[in-house]
Amino acid sequence: MTEQTAPTLTRGGTGAGGPNETTPDRTRARRRRWWLEVGWKYIVAVAIIIYAAFPLIYTLSAALNPRGSLSAATGLFSDITFSNFAALSSTAYWTWMGNSLVISIATSVGAVIMGACAAYAFSRFRFSGRRASLTGLLIIQMFPQALAFVAIFLMLLALGEVVPALGFNSKIGLICIYFGGVLGANTFLLYGFFNTIPIEIDESAKIDGASHAQIFWRLIMPLVTPILAVVALLSFIATYSEFLIARIVMTSEDNWTLAVGMYGWVSNQLQSNWGLFTAGAVLGAIPILILTLTLQRYIVGGLTSGAVKG
Known part of the structure; x- marks a missing residue:
């Protein structure tokens, strides 16, 4: 009678000849699915935050600019002073x-x-x-x-x-x-x-x-x-x-x-x-x-x- 040897199970595999680790194709598929379901939301959220925060940052930069002109505040926080805030007390x-x-x-x-x-x-x-x-x-x-x-x-x-x-x-x-x-x-x-x-x-x-x-x-x-x-x-x-x-x-x-x-x-x-x-x-x-x-x-x-x- 011929002896038959059972296939050996290795860690991470499914049997003889089974894969021992995740294949690159499955990794790319998971990443693609994550971007389609979740990842794009982060991009939209960051864009909304930048869109909402920029006017506030620009206003604060103009308030700290001593020239009193919006055109001079194009370089954000290029010149910082509190003279405008101090001048409010005289009004x-x-x-x-x-x-x-x-x-x-x-x-x-x-x-x-x-x-x-x-x-x-x-x-x-x-x-x-x-x-x-x-x-x-x-x-x-x-x-x-x-x-x-x-x-x-x-x-x-x-x-x-x-x-x-x-x-x-x-x-x-x-x-x-x-x-x-x-x-x-x-x-x-x-x-x-x-x-x-x-x-x-x-x-x-x-x-x-x-x-x-x-x-x-x-x-x-x-x-x-x-x-x-x-x-x-x-x-x-x-x-x-x-x-x-x-x-x-x-x-x-x-x-x-x-x-x-x-x-x-x-x-x-x-x-x-x-x-x-x-x-x-x-x-x-x-x-x-x-x-x-x-x-x-x-x-x-x-x-x-x-x-x-x-």
């Missing part, structure tokens, strides 16, 4: 920033409270004209803001004759105008989030004898904190950087906002001081940066949760 820059912060904070707080009250009413109560009111708010938001400039001008002109505090060159008047601009969109955003809160919470509180005000302030408001933070942030950013309406309403230099005041530095093409303008823009972005970093954990959760129901 009304800090007064303008104070005006912008006061107006933006007041608008944010008012938008949160008014929007939350309106959204709670639309979400929890069933009254005559509810659907028509929601549709009206949606339709109003479709029109561009520029259509309201003439109406705003005439309204302030008429109000100023009766109540000067609500006329031209009034912070209160400008805040009231901003309320009307942000209330519609914020109400819809809050309305979607309020619908995600189970109505059983309200019913249980009513059984325990709680009033609508107690339910709203003590139960609902703590539960909708993420969307309140988002609304406050969006309202602050929108009003802090707004220019057109503030330019129409504010007539005296002491009441100018930051955007209106800084526009005067570059409005004259022959005497534009871009170094001073970019230095002011860099410092003016700090409040928005701080607020965004503080509320960033609420932003994604608040926006996505509010988009679940409408």
